[in-house]
Amino acid sequence: MTENARPLPSADSRTGLEILKGLARERSLLTALTLMHRYVGRAFQITMPRFQPAVFVGPESNRQILVTDRLKLLWRPETDPVTRLLRHGVLVVDGEEHDRLRALMEPALQRPRVLEHVPAFWRYTNQVIQTWRNGETRDMLVEMRRIALLILMGTVFEVDFAPDMDRMWHSILHLLEYISPGLWIIWPDMPRPKYRRAIEEMDDYLYAIIRRRREELRVAGRQPNPGDLLGRLVVAEGMTDDLIRDQLLTMLIAGHDTSTASLSWTLFLLGRHPSAMARARAEVDSVLVSVEEPPTPEQAGRLEYLNIVFKEALRMYPPIHVGNRRAPQDLAIAGYQVPAGTRVMYSIYLSHRDKDLWPDPESFHPERFERGQEEKRLPLTYVPFGGGPRNCIGAAFAQVEAKVVLSRVLQTFDLELLNGDEVRPHMGATLEPRPGVRMRVRRRV
Numbered sequence: 001m002t003e004n005a006r007p008l009p010s011a012d013s014r015t016g017l018e019i020l021k022g023l024a025r026e027r028s029l030l031t032a033l034t035l036m037h038r039y040v041g042r043a044f045q046i047t048m049p050r051f052q053p054a055v056f057v058g059p060e061s062n063r064q065i066l067v068t069d070r071l072k073l074l075w076r077p078e079t080d081p082v083t084r085l086l087r088h089g090v091l092v093v094d095g096e097e098h099d100r101l102r103a104l105m106e107p108a109l110q111r112p113r114v115l116e117h118v119p120a121f122w123r124y125t126n127q128v129i130q131t132w133r134n135g136e137t138r139d140m141l142v143e144m145r146r147i148a149l150l151i152l153m154g155t156v157f158e159v160d161f162a163p164d165m166d167r168m169w170h171s172i173l174h175l176l177e178y179i180s181p182g183l184w185i186i187w188p189d190m191p192r193p194k195y196r197r198a199i200e201e202m203d204d205y206l207y208a209i210i211r212r213r214r215e216e217l218r219v220a221g222r223q224p225n226p227g228d229l230l231g232r233l234v235v236a237e238g239m240t241d242d243l244i245r246d247q248l249l250t251m252l253i254a255g256h257d258t259s260t261a262s263l264s265w266t267l268f269l270l271g272r273h274p275s276a277m278a279r280a281r282a283e284v285d286s287v288l289v290s291v292e293e294p295p296t297p298e299q300a301g302r303l304e305y306l307n308i309v310f311k312e313a314l315r316m317y318p319p320i321h322v323g324n325r326r327a328p329q330d331l332a333i334a335g336y337q338v339p340a341g342t343r344v345m346y347s348i349y350l351s352h353r354d355k356d357l358w359p360d361p362e363s364f365h366p367e368r369f370e371r372g373q374e375e376k377r378l379p380l381t382y383v384p385f386g387g388g389p390r391n392c393i394g395a396a397f398a399q400v401e402a403k404v405v406l407s408r409v410l411q412t413f414d415l416e417l418l419n420g421d422e423v424r425p426h427m428g429a430t431l432e433p434r435p436g437v438r439m440r441v442r443r444r445v
Contacts, residue, residue: 004335006335009045010045011039014039015036015040028426028427030321030427033347033349033350036055037057042056042061050187050188051343052343053343053344054345055347057350058354059351059378062351063379066383066391067388072327072328073325073326073327076093077326079188079189085175085178087245087246089247090393092250098390101247104239105247108227108229109397111400117155118296120155121151123294124147124150124154128150129147129409132441134443137418137438137439137441140267144263144405145256146165148255149256150162156251157209159209174198175202178192179253179429180428206248207245209230210230210244210245213230217231229247254394255394255397257319258319258392258394259402260430261319261430262313262402266309266402267406267409268437269364271416271417271420273364277415284306288407291445295404295407300403303407306403306407308369312365312368316353316364317349318349320430321425324343324345325343325346348384351383352382352384357377357378411444411445412444413441413443414441415439415442416440417438419436419437422435
């Protein structure tokens, strides 16, 4: 244990009472974390039976966890459902195993490759929104999930998911529920048989597309250098079907669900702020001169206001709202003792809403991300995609995707938010809007 480090504070009786009141009112663990931050500070320990993580908030601890001391911490939570589901996916492995997988996968997700997908992003968005009837109500949480699934499967795996969407829909939702916070946090070995069928169905689907791609390459009689992620994995040396399955499921679950949440929250915030909606729509109309053709990468890059709206949505409602690590040895973080075996959590949500780091943090204010403003913030204050060498592998993909999807929706429809007062952040596999984002859609073009 590092000398002079202090024990982590926890809730006293007064704070505990306030947290209980908050939980009774909001019924949300996010409320408990918010109150702990408010009353205890930027570092605290939760003291529940069998669940006593160390929680940290702010750029100092973010830097230590994500950069300077990252090798002293483990990503792999052996007892968590996410590890049981993803097995040896790049998200839940450490050391050389992670580095090898990331080096193999990253070229398919780098910005130059992503920009090649702009027409496909536009086309898949159209495929969903063309089913919207003028004047009807649609849940954007559902609609953005459909778009995100088509885009991820079609571009990253080069698989047309449309014929399988309805068949696989409930299995995907069950897998997201399986890895969401729940009773397993304090009872890691609890039996969960209800999810077995969903896992089996997803495995059958993924192994089938792996076999099909291997057969396509065998028939071709050569070993090309595929640009898509599935192709790269199939031709890579030492990649078994099991290991490929783990990477595909990692991308499918983590990749599409984060996009679903961020796109839904952005539309929610635009619906809550009509002036921002009007400004975003005017920008789209001025930059995208054609309603019949996809934007060019250069045009997408000129959607500057839509970009800062998306950044502000990620600040207020980061899809991955908390990062998890485990300390394999005693160490000190931000001057506090962290004993070996402790679960270490850095709260992205609380860092993004800390009043000492952000002016008026509870308010929607995209202009805080205008050019020059980011230089005024401490590094690693804003971490929607994490930070350091293990930042989100799909960050560039998500940012380009968002501008193309949102611009096409705004170009085609006027949107009216119908349930703004009901929507609350829900801690699922990602931080998503519940009970959904219901919007009336009126066709513009």
